[in-house]
Amino acid sequence: MTATPPPALSLERMRLDAVLEGLARGDTAALARAISLVENQRDGFERVLSEIHKRIGKSGTQRIGITGPPGAGKSTLTEQLVRAYRERGRKVAVIAVDPTSPFTGGALLGDRIRMEAVSLDPGVFIRSMATRGAQGGLATTTEEVADVLDAFGFDRILIETVGVGQTELDIAATAETTVLVLVPESGDGIQTLKAGVMEVAELYVINKSDRPGADKLKQEVEVMLGIRRGNAFAHITPHHQPRAATGGKGRQRAETADVWEPPVLTTVASKGEGIPELVDALNRHHSFLETSGKLAERRKRRLATRTRAVVNRAIRQWVWDETQAEDLLAKRLDDVAAGTRTPYEVAAEVLDQVRNGE
Amino acid sequence: MTATPPPALSLERMRLDAVLEGLARGDTAALARAISLVENQRDGFERVLSEIHKRIGKSGTQRIGITGPPGAGKSTLTEQLVRAYRERGRKVAVIAVDPTSPFTGGALLGDRIRMEAVSLDPGVFIRSMATRGAQGGLATTTEEVADVLDAFGFDRILIETVGVGQTELDIAATAETTVLVLVPESGDGIQTLKAGVMEVAELYVINKSDRPGADKLKQEVEVMLGIRRGNAFAHITPHHQPRAATGGKGRQRAETADVWEPPVLTTVASKGEGIPELVDALNRHHSFLETSGKLAERRKRRLATRTRAVVNRAIRQWVWDETQAEDLLAKRLDDVAAGTRTPYEVAAEVLDQVRNGE
Incomplete structure (x- = not known):
């Protein structure tokens, strides 16, 4: 993506070939190097x-997003x-993404250490990621890293994010199945479950369910899931929603080949309680996606x-690295600070320059 | 930003002139219309x-970001x-931003209703915002809406966001002073306070401080603030950090003209307890920024x-609205889904087309 090839290009290319060969051979060191290339968008990462x-998206592979408020026990x-x-x-890979650690660079370090017990197993690969200035593109980068792991042959790719903000949800939503982990202590119960968060998850886990308030939270989540569905119907056919099938508490499971009813599970992760049930539910969701045809649909979307995000990134890199945009911006910033020019005038000027191929 | 002027352009222009005149006159209806223009990036919003x-950034104006986990009592x-x-x-304006509500469109509706008590006062202006597809640009849009309110003459602009994710922090950080609101229940205490979140705030509030655990949380926050500062020094002069001034618990306030020591305040917002102290601390931070010269520095940064974000947005709008990029992308998506082309090949092709001025 640079205008004049740097002197080390042929060396770069040799290194890239070695990485690709290593990947094909199933070499874990090459995998780590490939991920670093992609994560840091170094020359050749698109190649x-x-x-x-062509090797991604095999039917046996499942990407699982795990998100929830800090302290919910997601790492455990x-x-x-x-x-x-x-x-x-x-074979399992974990990508632990912490978008709120732009300063430390050591995302989820503590969690990484805690997971060392499993990380000596060659069938397990764990990778932590922080933003490192991947402005607005962390979901894309995470998805690309997951692609590398997918092509390498991992059967399950777990994408763990901290927090329930927009960026975190976007990242978790790159997976085919998203799990929202809550704990009895998380905020004021129902308040933590905002519409956007509820919409994104296909599985709800009340972790630390041996603590007081777990039953209440489970009920609240179930009621809210009912309310959400009720509202959706109300929008289409007011006063005529099929209450018996979709109403709040006590409703029957209305799962069919086409409709996924998000289950609310309880776990005590520290003791391993509820984990087999969670694995079953995750498998069930994957089967549902496959048999309903929604997996292909979702992957296509x-x-x-x-592709749109990759185009935007390529255009941005071109504008700032290969045109005179950066120089012009640097020249104008003092005027902007002094108030004699506005950001909008500068943007129009830069755009004109770029359009004229300068 | 369109290639051929739409037929209604002169009408648009008349409307725009009316909005600008109304703004200059101090007309609240014009203010609401101007904000809608900016929020939805309608034709003429850059104008x-x-x-x-030229009217923004008066010395008496303070922008205050208020963030924290859901249920912390930020709205109260x-x-x-x-x-x-x-x-x-x-005169006070409030921008309530909820980036996790892309589906409902009714960001913080409940909070808005709760605030109706104060909203009949003409010296108060309250606005809710959701993402509405402002992909990655919500911080910029929020800042632009704050500009309109600033130019209109509000003395305090409160920017409230829900959650402590990256997007929410980015939005809160467009303010000059950021307040992080916590409650005794928020997660597992110390775990909620990740480095990125701690770095962003200049004021910490333990709300609902009449509940059990408030003192413990306050202590934890103070210790962590000490640890953070200790680490920063350790990085520069290992073993020689000035412990007496910057060490953990029980340290003296080391506030000087150049260094801001983030205070940890306690409130019971529902009863109004601690609010005068919070206002004092906010005023103190504003004075600190002004007298230290950091306000001008921060505004310049x-x-x-x-300006960079505005340039990126202008380029993106140009590429998708005025070039053939959208058509080419539409033509290639089936190939990408079928695996016969990759997103990276398509991006290279689109970029080539854009560079050649097609």
Whole structure:
């Protein structure tokens, strides 16, 4: 993506070939190097992603997003899931993303250490990621790292994010199945469950369910899931929603080949309680996606979103690295600070320059 | 930003002139219309922002970001701050941003209703915002809406966001002073306070401080603030950090003209307890920024970040609205889904087309 090739290009290319060869051989060191390339968008990362593109999306592979407020025990739950999948003979990768650590660079370090117990197993691969200035593009980068792991042959790819903000939800939603982990202590119960958060998850886990308030929270979540569905119907056919099938508490499971009813599970991750049930529910969701045809549909939609994001990134890199935009911006910033020019005038000027191919 | 002017352009222009005139006159209806223009990036919004640019950043104006986990009582605290500022004769605007509500469109509706008590006062202006697809640009849009309110003459602009994710922090950080609101129940105490979140705030509030655990949380926050500062020093001069001034618990306030020591305050917002102290601390931080010269510095840095974001937005709008990029992307998506082309090949093709001015 640079205008004049740097002197080390041929060396770069040799290194890239070695990484690609290593990936094909199943070499874990090459995997780590490929992920670093992609994460830091170093020269040639698009080539790596293009090369592996045909090997992603095998039917046996499942990407699982795990999100929830800090302190909900997501790392412990993730570790338990890793163990459970290993016992079932699955190769498991974990991407732990902490978008709120732009300063430390050491995302989820504590969690990484805690997970060392499982990380000596060659069937397990764990990677932490922080933003490192990946402005607005962390969901895309996470998805690309997951692609590399997918092509490498991991059967389950767990994407763990901290927090329930927009960025975190976007990242978790790159997975096919998203799990929202809550604990009795998380905020004021019902208040933590805002519409956007509820919409994103296909599975709800009340972790630390041996603590007081777990039953109440489970009920609240179930009622809210009912309310949400009720509202959706009200929008289409007011006063005529099929209450018996979709109403609040006490409703029957209305799962069919086309409709997924998000289950609310309870776990005590630290003791391994509820993990087999969670694995079953995750498998059930994957089967549902496959048999309903929604998996192909979802992957197609994700690829469209991704392609658009990749185009935007390529255009941004071109504008700032290969045109005179950066120089012009630097020249104008003093005027902007002094109030003699506005950001909008500068943007129009930069755009004009870019359009005229300067 | 469109290639051929739409037929209604002159009408648009008349409407825009009316909005600008109304703004200059101090007409609240024009203010609401100007904000809608900016929020939805309708034709002419850059002109509105350019026109008001010279009137923003008056020394008496303070932008305050208020963030924290759901259920921390931010809305109640915001309402109390509005009342307190009104009692002191300040005009106050509130922007309530909920990035996790892309589906409902009705961001913080409940909170808005709760705040109706104060919203009949003409010295108060309250606005809710949701994402509405402002992909990655919500911080910029929020800052632009704050500009309109600033130019209109509000003395205090409160920017309330829900959650402590990256997007929410980015939005809160567009303010000059950021307040992080916590409650004894928020997660597992110390775990909620990740490095990125701690770095962003200049004031910490333990709300609902009449509940059990408030003292413990306050202590934890203070210790962590000490640890953070200790680490920062350790990085520069290992083993020689000035412990007496910057060490953990029991340290003396080391506030000077150049260093801001973030205070940890306690409130019971529902009863108005601790609000005068919070207002004092907010005023103190504003004075600190002004006298230390950091206010001008910070505003300059924000304007640089903003100008870059505005350029990126203008380029993106140009690429998708005025070039053939959208058509080419639509043509290629089936190939991408089928695996015969990769997103990276498509991006290279689109970029080539854009560079060649097609």
